[in-house]
Amino acid sequence: MLALACAAQAMVGLDTAIVNVALPSIQRDLGAGYGALQWVVVAYGLLLGGFLLLGGRMTDRLGRRRIFVAGLAVFTVASLLAGAAHEAELLIAARAAQGLGAALTAPAALSLLAVTFPEGRARHRALGLFGAVGGAAGSVGVVASGLLTAGPGWRWAFLLNVPAGVLLIVLAAVFLAADRPAERTGRLDIAGATTVTGALLLFVYTLHHATGHGWTSASTLALFAAAAVLLAAFVRIERRSPDPLVPGSTLRNRTLVAANLTGFLAFGALLAFIFIGSLLMQQALGYSPAATGLAWLATTVTVVVAAIGGARLVARAGARTSLVSGLSLLSVGALWLARVPADATYAADLLPAFLLAGLGFGLCGPAVQIGALSGVSQSAAGLASGLVETMREIGGAAGVAVVSAVLVAGSALDGSGLDGFRAAFGFVAVLAVLGVVAAAAGFTGRRG
Incomplete structure (x- = not known):
């Protein structure tokens, strides 16, 4: 069960970053413009972030095994279509379908762990390994993208998912117990699901829109306003619904709310760190795509080792200690790169920061998930999983x-662009410090 959930999480995480290094090859083979190329990346994250909450609640309502297998099936078919695409439009549509499949799979996998392992050391160990896989998947995806693009070609970044997905579906059908009718609670709140999914989709889209059109442009402000209107409509619907998508009791769970807020800031800091670090190496320091991918191996290995140890720290000292320690280390790593020199070397100037970031996120990644699932009933495990995964994606x-806006604004003041990177890493440090504050203030008592 644990291996199955971790493998599914690895597939979802890998495809978040696996196309990044391959984009120039995709552009050349498909004749795609820069606008279409951006959507190859955006489409996956847009559907994933928009449908995670709904996917989590569907897990509670329709059955964990059923949604897990359905998500894997959608993801696998979409991967086949992406690998076979000969037009940019088809590739973008397939990437969107991958995101939808991932939005069903990820919360179902986390929910399965929550109900399989009882709260305590067993669950902490399971979530530690699950968090290690999720934390390492992004940087492994960058490495895999470079190697596959230089080897058999970018299409194999998608086609490798097909046999893996089929194998996971077969294993799930054989080893996962069938969903019992008693485990399926209530009806699905269609009105609430529609409005909150629309709000999340529009919000994530607006974030990408703002990077190209400006944060204060009329179109960006109008889109943010529309997302706010949908969110307000969702709140109104939930208050009147006899069986709401997100019950009020969920928001009164202090540990769950603190875990989600901290997760939003933590994943925002980490993904911004990886994004800016990759640009720094390629644009300012002259690294090749393959060398950039390999440079992240230090972070990948450290995340895995620290996440397994981090779960033990949660069991002994609580989630607050792990989160405060991990995010503090991440902030120090970001500040280390905020003084990066023009002649930076990997060993002296990059490696220490990469190790600190890996250690820091390895400690806080599992703690976010453990905190989000603490004290949650089995009937709400899917919802809690969907909420924390949504905060992870939207935060990222x-x-x-x-951080892209900070980079552009800072680079305008410096011809070499290094001031922009320094400002960007300073912003990442601020995000991590805000995460420290959220964790310290939000978690209380032994459970925190």
């Missing part, structure tokens, strides 16, 4: 979008 999208 927001972090990358805002």
Whole structure:
């Protein structure tokens, strides 16, 4: 069960970043313009971030095994279509379908772990490994993208998912117990699901829109306003619904709310760190795509080792200690790169920061998930999983979008562009420090 959930999480995480290094090859083979090329990346994150909350609640309402297998099936078919695409439009549509499949798979996998392992050391160990896989998947995706593009070609970044997905579907059908009718609680709140999914889709889209059109442009402000209107409509619907998508009791769970807020800031800081770090190496320091991918191996290995140890730290000292320690280390790593020199070397100027970031996120990644699922009933495990995964994706999208604006603004003041990178890493440090504050203030008692 644990291996199955981790493998599914690895597929979802890998495809978040696996196309990044391959984009120039995709552009050349498909004749895609820069606008279409951006949507190859955006489409996946847009559907993933928009449908995670709905996917989590569908897990509670329709059955964990059913939604897990359905998500894997959608993801696998979409991967086949992406690998076979000969037009940019088809590739973008397939990437969107991948995001939808991932939005069903990720919360179902986390929910399965929550109900399989009882709260305590067993669950902490399971979520530690699950968090290690999720935390390492993004940087492994960058490495894999470079190697596959230089080897058999970019299409294999998608086609490798097909046999893996089929194998996971077969294993799930054989080893996962069938959903019991008693485990399926209530009806799905269609009105609430529609409005909150629309609000999340529009919000994530607006973050990407703002990077190209400006944060204060009329179109960006109008889109943000529309997302706010949909969110307000969702709140109104939930208050009147006899069976709401997000019950009020969920928002009164202090540990769950603190975990989601901290997760939003933590994943925003981490993904912004990886995004800016990759640009720094390629644009300012002259690294090749393959060398950039390999440079992240230090972070990848450190995340895995620290996440497994981090789960033990949560069991002994609580989620607050792990989150405060991990985010503090991440902030120090970002500040280290905020003084990066023009003649930076990997060993002296990049590696220490990459190791600190890996250690920091390895500690806080599992703690976010453990905190989000603490004290949650089995009937609400899917909802709690969907909420924390939504905060992870939206936090990451927001972090990358805002740090891009900081990078552009800072680079305008410096011909070499290094001042922009220094300012961007300073912003990442601020995000991490805000995460420290959220964790310290939000988690209380032994459970925190």
